[in-house]
Amino acid sequence: IDEFEIARVQPGQPGTLRLSAWPWDRRAIVVERIVPLARTADGRNLFDVQARLVESDATLRPGQLGRARVTVGASPWLWSTLQPVVDRARLALWAWGGL
Helix, strand or coil: CECCCHHHCCCCCEEEEEECCEEEEEEEEEEEEEEEEEEEECCEEEEEEEEEECCCCCCCCCCCCEEEEECCCCCCHHHHHHHHHHHHHHHHHHHHCCC
């Protein structure tokens, strides 16, 4: 998860997992742990998040790839669109020395 969005993720939050092998199937997950060490990828700082499946499934195999989405709450569409821009501007202003 990108460093700008990690503050909105907490252990215990629900989410969904979609595997590349079965893109039509969604699996329920729960966030277990946020790894406190960031890593760099494509010029961005990312945090790894560990989650567990709500229901175990014998059809899953190690090494399967997919994409997980964590539910972080609802907000008005305008704010959810502008919030990343505002957060980055605040960070740039802080790095520049503030006002």
